[in-house]
Structure formats: structure tokens, C-alpha cells
Amino acid sequence: MLTITFYLFIVVIAIQFFYYLIVFGKFAYAKTQKSNPKKIPVSVIVCAKNEAENIVKFVPLLAEQDYPDYEIVLIDDASSDETLEIFEAFEKQYPNIKLVKVKNNEAFWGNKKFALTLGIKAAKKEYLLFTDADCYPTSKDWIKEMSSHFTLHKTIVLGYCAYEKIAGSFLNKIIRFETMLTAVQYFSWAKMGHPYMGVGRNLAYKKEEFFNVNGFIDHMKIRSGDDDLFINQAAKRKNTTICFSPESFTYSKPKTAFKEWFDQKRRHVSTAAFYKPFDRMQLAMFYGSQLLFILLPIILLSFQYQWIAVLALIGFRYLFTWITLGFSSGKLKEKDVMYWFPIIEIVLVFAQLNIFLTNLFSKPVHWK
Known part of the structure; x- marks a missing residue:
């Protein structure tokens, strides 16, 4: 034995x-990426539900991006806090912000995918760049870096979203290590020609890719997976690339209690059962x-x-x-x-x- x-x-x-x-x-051993800036029109899409505290800080960072042709589509998913009022104020303040108001629908009650679908349909630009309401870009060149990897054939770009560092926190190191390892996995498989997931906190694709697979319809009843299940379905060897230049990173605030992180990971892991x-x-x-x-x-x-x-x-x-x-x-x-x-x-x-x-x-x- x-x-x-x-x-x-x-x-x-x-x-x-x-x-x-x-x-x-x-x-791990890939060469440092060199960006080839393009001036393609981009719609930055942010879906928020009860994120008043975060959007006050982070939406202005999106509005200050150094990019010639972009709009910001803010989606309020039937929030019960002040999210909608703050979005309305931003819409008046910034001319390139468009607001999408989502009311609860009996068929799609509390479903983020329904809200995102409405936002995607409202977007005027052909290239879509996604992040979450609790995320922020590391530089004013975020849109420039992510969009620079689009080509005639590469219409999906997988990016990296890290978590902020908290000094003296071992949980924070666990969270950041797990996030790094996950990124190494999906970046590596994408470079191997077999992309299988992406993270919606930093993800870009051409609008036609969304409609080519009928959006989220095949997994609309699954509450999570607006990012990884979509990529698992739509991404192929020929249409997917990655972006890992530091200027392209976004950051999120990490959980500070083990149970909160544990519950968050349970949601993330649950979608893997529906992968290919x-x-x-x-x-x-x-x-x-x-x-x-x-x-x-x-x-x-x-x-x-x-x-x-x-x-x-x-x-x-x-x-x-x-x-x-x-x-x-x-x-x-x-x-x-x-x-x-x-x-x-x-x-x-x-x-x-x-x-x-x-x-x-x-x-x-x-x-x-």
C-alpha cells in the first residue's frame, strides 16, 4: 500500500x-507587454447595486481617464440606497456619462445579468470595457492599455483586478495570493489557446461577441457568472488575448473578515460547475x-x-x-x-x- x-x-x-x-x-515567462495605443470608441460599463459609498470615490476616476473617445454607462440595478441619486448627479456633471435605470423584473428579480444586458444594449460604442462599482483603475491609461490589445481578430481582452494591500493582515495575503493564482491560471490557459474564464472587474470585449452567443441567455438563471460563464462560452483561441501591464490593473477593496471572504469565494466557485x-x-x-x-x-x-x-x-x-x-x-x-x-x-x-x-x-x- x-x-x-x-x-x-x-x-x-x-x-x-x-x-x-x-x-x-x-x-510566468512571457515577455513584458508593449502597448500599441488605438483610438477605438469604448463604452465603460459599471453595474451597481447599493454601492453609494464606493461610486462617490471611484466614478470620478473613470471620468478622468486619458482617452479620446469613450463613454461611461452607469447601471443602477434597483438600488435601495443613494446610488441612483449619485449617478444622476454624475450624469449632469460629466457629459460622457449615460445612466441606465433598472427596475426589478419578476422574471429576472435581482439578476445582475439582466441589468448588464440593458446596459450593454444602451452602450453606443462597439467596444465594451467592464469593471465593478467597488473597483478603480490604477492609472489614467487604463482604457488606453486595455483597448490597445484589440485587433481585427482579438475581440476579447482579459485583464487583471487585484486587491488592495492591508499591512499586517494574513487574510489579506491569502486573498491576494488566491487572486494572483487565479489570474495566472486564466492568463496561462488563454496563452495556451484555451481561454476558460475572465473577471468582470477588468474585462473587455466587442459588443458583437455578446450578441453572437445571445448574451447571457444560456445561463441567465444562474445568478453568478456574468463574467466567467460568458467567457467560458464566447472565448476562443482566435478571438481572445490578455493584458497584464501595470497601467491596466484595477483594484478592489478586499474583505477583512474570513467569513465574508469565504462566502464571496463560495459564489465564485459555484459557477465552475457550469464550465465546459x-x-x-x-x-x-x-x-x-x-x-x-x-x-x-x-x-x-x-x-x-x-x-x-x-x-x-x-x-x-x-x-x-x-x-x-x-x-x-x-x-x-x-x-x-x-x-x-x-x-x-x-x-x-x-x-x-x-x-x-x-x-x-x-x-x-x-x-x-
Whole structure:
């Protein structure tokens, strides 16, 4: 039995090597991007529900972008706070802001996808750039950087949205590491020619891509997934590219309590069950190998079975993962989380296992 366990551990290392060196290496070792600014017309779309505190701070940052031809489509999704009033004030203040007011619809009650659909249809520009109401761009060149990667054939651009740093917070490091690792995954698979998801806090696509797949209609009843399920359906090798220049990043405020983050991740993870079969398989294989990498050595070392070989394999695995994630974290300006990498990884693996098991027995709460 221990011999089988040992050989299974070798297989796990081989799987990890494939992911980190072959797949994730596509992003980790990619050359620094050079933008080729274009002057294509862009509609920035922001959907908000009860986000009065955030939009007061962040909408002006969108309105101050250094870009010649863009509009901002603000969508109020039946907010019960002062969001609508603030949006109306911004519409009067900035000539390039358009307001879309969404009233609750019995068929699409509280469904963000319905609100986004109305916003997309109201957008006058052909190229759409999405972010959330609690996000803000790192520079005035955000639109310029993201739109520079559109070409005749590349009509979907996947961007990166990070979380703000909170000094002295270990939870914050976990959140930022998980966000970085997720980005490394979807950037790398996109470069491999198999894009499978994107994040709506920083995502761009041509309007025709939305209508080519009939918008969100195939997954309208699924509350989450206006970003990743759409990309899983619409993105292809020929039409998708990535943007990871620092000027293109957006930032969000992270959760400060473990339960809040746990509930947020439950919502995010729940949509993966609706991905294409290959994407579900490759994600399951990756996260399964992460878990087995932790569990199998414990069994082998507790019986002192081939302990020198086991330790050597552990060291080898940490070497190639640290190098790959080190280069990736440098590109995404998250180097400080790598100092805690082994500990964060272990905590994150068991947190994700807990999320998966919890979602099996209860449904997460989505956009209200």
C-alpha cells in the first residue's frame, strides 16, 4: 500500500510540474507587454447595486481617464440606497456619462445579468470595457492599455483586478495570493489557446461577441457568472488575448473578515460547475493534485517510507512552483505574498476544500 502511495505521489508531482512549468510558464515567462495605443470608441460599463459609498470615490476616476473617445454607462440595478441619486448627479456633471435605470423584473428579480444586458444594449460604442462599482483603475491609461490589445481578430481582452494591500493582515495575503493564482491560471490557459474564464472587474470585449452567443441567455438563471460563464462560452483561441501591464490593473477593496471572504469565494466557485467539461476536468485535476501533494507526504513520512526520496520530491516541487509563481507575482505586482507561499498554499487548499464541500450541501447567496 505504501508503494502505491509513493508512486501516486510521483504522479502528483508530474501533474504539478505540467501545470506550473508547461501551462503557467506560458504567462510566468512571457515577455513584458508593449502597448500599441488605438483610438477605438469604448463604452465603460459599471453595474451597481447599493454601492453609494464606493461610486462617490471611484466614478470620478473613470471620468478622468486619458482617452479620446469613450463613454461611461452607469447601471443602477434597483438600488435601495443613494446610488441612483449619485449617478444622476454624475450624469449632469460629466457629459460622457449615460445612466441606465433598472427596475426589478419578476422574471429576472435581482439578476445582475439582466441589468448588464440593458446596459450593454444602451452602450453606443462597439467596444465594451467592464469593471465593478467597488473597483478603480490604477492609472489614467487604463482604457488606453486595455483597448490597445484589440485587433481585427482579438475581440476579447482579459485583464487583471487585484486587491488592495492591508499591512499586517494574513487574510489579506491569502486573498491576494488566491487572486494572483487565479489570474495566472486564466492568463496561462488563454496563452495556451484555451481561454476558460475572465473577471468582470477588468474585462473587455466587442459588443458583437455578446450578441453572437445571445448574451447571457444560456445561463441567465444562474445568478453568478456574468463574467466567467460568458467567457467560458464566447472565448476562443482566435478571438481572445490578455493584458497584464501595470497601467491596466484595477483594484478592489478586499474583505477583512474570513467569513465574508469565504462566502464571496463560495459564489465564485459555484459557477465552475457550469464550465465546459475540459475546463472542469483541468481545474479538478489541478486542485486535486494540490490537495494530494499535502496529504500523501504526510502518510509516507509518518511511516518513514522512502523518506529521502519523498523530501527530495517535495523540495523539487517547491523549487519549480516558487520560480514560476515568483515570476508571475512580479508581473502582477504581488511579490510580497510569495514570502508566505508554503503556509498560504496549505491554508488555501483546505479552505477551498471546505468551500467545495459546503457548496455541495447549501447554495451560496448571490447578487441581491
